[in-house]
Amino acid sequence: MNFKEELQERTGQVNELIQKFLPKEEGFAAELAQAMNYSMTAGGKRLRPILMWESYRLFGGKGQVVAPFMAAMEMIHTHSLIHDDLPALDNDEYRRGKKTTHAQFGEAMGILSGDALLNYAYEVAFHAFYLEPDNKNIPLALQILSSKTGIYGMLGGQSVDVTNEGKEISEEMLLYIYENKTSALIEASMMVGAALAGASDEKIRGMEQVASKVGLAFQIQDDILDVTSTTEELGKPVHSDEKNQKVTYVTLYGIEQAAKKVEMLSREAIFMLDILKEKNEFLRELILSLITRTK
16 A cells, blocks of 8 residues: 555544544534534545644554544644634635635634634543543643644734734744644644653654644645645635735745745654654655645
């Protein structure tokens, strides 16, 4: 089985796992559950839960305790996409080739379903205690998950991004936005996987550094695709950054320099992964594949 086939298989397994944790579409709040599930089942790469799973495996994890954290991570990520697409932010009507949540269910339900997914993610993550009540690594994993998604992580990065639209910003501020808005969830994914497997604090911090570089490379590649790809290939509107007057790595340095930065960051991440005594060839290939992704 080659890498693409393995990735497709893992993506399918993650999709099946996520289905088990989705809210039931019943009762008076059925429409809220429908909006949540609409976004969760709209497709996507499932990159973050796969990175978490492979980091768990890298350090010898073999149980099911990682499963609710994988589902929770995708819920947090999906929450961020729902809110990014809202009229008050990017005002996009298509995501992953389908209508965005607010376009399908209305703006109010878009806001509420994003809020609900963020909260429900933590409800799901707490299922880990039922699976392995004596696992002393779960509290650390929860602490990592919560800290990387709040004001000192994803939401902090999103706030700086929104408040600086249309303004000239420095590379330092741009990298702060990327580090928090994008890298933080990738860092959380790889750190949680390592933590649940019982990796040392030093190894967990090492995974944070690897993931930081992966996240920055991923976001800069996203900037490139926003300029060079098509709506059909990308599954969402292109030239969105230009429309919203956003400063990106491409607008600062051009496509060629941005592409070089993606490759440099990815190679650095691979080098840091390779010096570990623990090995996971699939995880290595997954990070390398991000260099040349087209969607």
